[in-house]
Amino acid sequence: MSKKIGLFYGTQTGKTESIAETIRDLFGDGVVTLHDMSQTDKSEFDEYEYLIIGCPTWDVGELQSDWDSFFPELDSMNFSGKLVAYFGTGDQMGYADNFQDAIGILEEKITQKGGKTVGYWSTDGYEFSESRALRNGKFVGLAIDEDNQSDLTDERVKAWVTQLKKEFAL
Numbered sequence: 050m051s052k053k054i055g056l057f058y059g060t061q062t063g064k065t066e067s068i069a070e071t072i073r074d075l076f077g078d079g080v081v082t083l084h085d086m087s088q089t090d091k092s093e094f095d096e097y098e099y100l101i102i103g104c105p106t107w108d109v110g111e112l113q114s115d116w117d118s119f120f121p122e123l124d125s126m127n128f129s130g131k132l133v134a135y136f137g138t139g140d141q142m143g144y145a146d147n148f149q150d151a152i153g154i155l156e157e158k159i160t161q162k163g164g165k166t167v168g169y170w171s172t173d174g175y176e177f178s179e180s181r182a183l184r185n186g187k188f189v190g191l192a193i194d195e196d197n198q199s200d201l202t203d204e205r206v207k208a209w210v211t212q213l214k215k216e217f218a219l
């Protein structure tokens with residue numbers, strides 16, 4: 050296995066895809082390969098020991114549809130030995146009781162299948178009521194809100210990528 054990072058994302062209206070492209074660019078040439086879950090086979094995960102998982106929350110607390118279709122496949126996959134970082138996009142005002150649930154759902158399953166989570170993210174600066182993405186008071190990964198806080202996106206993504214470079218020990 051190489052020290053390359055596979056970034057697997059789903060998107061409905063393009064916001065998560067745009068963040069995925071920014072993350073790829075910030076890591077620099079040839080480090081991150083993007084995989085759109087609308088056209089991804091589970092064997093493609095085998096190529097990486099470093100993974101970034103991107104998923105927006107849709108339909109009030111649900112996975113984006115491509116991740117939703119793929120979800121049962123995770124049961125037959127093995128993430129042992131892999132470091133896994135998560136990022137989501139969501140709407141903390143419109144869906145305050147389900148903010149970023151999707152990355153919480155994916156992290157729970159992938160951790161059960163042996164993945165080790167990196168890239169936890171503080172909840173400072175967000176206002177919401179409930180989220181399945183919380184672990185010990187932090188988000189399981191980067192929480193982006195393009196609907197209400199797009200002005201903060203660039204600095205959040207930059208800070209998180211800097212953090213990940215250390216946690217992935219690249």
Ligand SMILES: Cc1cc2nc3c(=O)[nH]c(=O)nc-3n(C[C@H](O)[C@H](O)[C@H](O)COP(=O)(O)O)c2cc1C
Nearest residue numbers: 061062063064065105108109110138139140144149
């Ligand atoms: C019908 C609908 C349901 C949504 N449900 C949630 C939700 O439960 N939690 C959340 O955080 N965001 C929710 N959102 C906001 C989206 O996750 C957000 O706009 C996201 O950035 C879309 O990403 P995409 O463009 O990559 O699909 C919802 C948006 C819509 C239109």
